[in-house]
Amino acid sequence: MGAGGPDDEDNRWPPWLKPLLRESFFVQCKMHADSHKSECNMYCLDCMNGALCSLCLAYHKDHRAIQIRRSSYHDVIRVSEIQKFLDIGSVQTYIINSAKVVFLNERPQPRPGKGVTNTCEVCERSLLDSFRFCSLGCKIVGTAENFEKKRKHFPGKKRLSMAASDSEESYSSSSHGRQKTNSGGNNKVQSFTPSTPPPTVVNYRTAKRRKGIPHRAPMGGLIIEY
CATH class of the missing domain: 3.30.160 (Double Stranded RNA Binding Domain)
Structure with missing residues (x-):
């Protein structure tokens, strides 16, 4: 073969x-x-x-x-359900609403928190030392034969990981498909995370101001608006 x-x-x-x-x-x-x-x-x-x-x-x-359930706009599934059909070994589990769950897709962090010695090998989310991936999607990507990892140094420990640029909120421990390219080669790493629209930002400086009530100046003068 x-x-x-x-x-x-x-x-x-x-x-x-x-x-x-x-x-x-x-x-x-x-x-x-x-x-x-x-x-x-x-x-x-x-x-x-x-x-x-x-x-x-x-x-x-x-x-x-x-x-499928949801935690802070991210899809999760209970371990008791998914482990009947899939090996979820090396994927970190979380306790949410008194139930053990795993996340379906990545939730990348720009940099590990202070004192973190282990991160997801694909998206760099902080993990407990006994896990390699933060989600099922990251396990698929990180265990592929053509997946290239960049060596990153943590205090007193070497970890293999791949940099990610997005940022998400940290979780307490227990999107449609897009392509990302490694900076060191031509191999493409697939992400399964469905995209989330960014929040709407209102520019109050450029917003149109509401006109005030017009007042006529005494003795037939001009109208002045405040």
């Missing part, structure tokens, strides 16, 4: 995993838009036909369906 190729990489993972990580959840279901239960937070591992709402599950009886 020869060297591993793209087909070998795909066969390492269940066929539903990459489509799951690229999917956008918590949108309104088009089939059941009139129902108050139309938020799409379910996914069928057998059909792989997009995000589903709870009413859609009637068409997926006896199928393997999982529920």
Whole structure:
């Protein structure tokens, strides 16, 4: 047998995993838009036909369906659900709402916090020393044969990691696909994180000021607005 190729990489993972990580959840279901239960937070591992709402599950009886949850605008899944179908070893788990979860996609940090000795090998999020990746998406990227890591030094310890430019808020421990290019080579590293629109910024200096009530000057003078 020869060297591993793209087909070998795909066969390492269940066929539903990459489509799951690229999917956008918590949108309104088009089939059941009139129902108050139309938020799409379910996914069928057998059909792989997009995000589903709870009413859609009637068409997926006896199928393997999982529920996606959300923490601070990031998609998570309970460990008790995903570990039935996927090996999540080396991915850091978190306790959120008294349940152990893993994040679906990366949440990069610009730099590790003070005293941090271990970070995600893909996006550099701070991790406990016993983990290599912060999310399922980072595990797929970081374990690929063509993934190149840059050596980075921490106090008293060497870690392998890849720099990331985005910033996100830190979490207490227990998007659609885009391409990123390594600065040291031509290999491209794929990110599965669905994009999040930036918050709207209002420029109050350039905003149009509301005109005041006009007042007529005495003795038939000009109108002055304040």
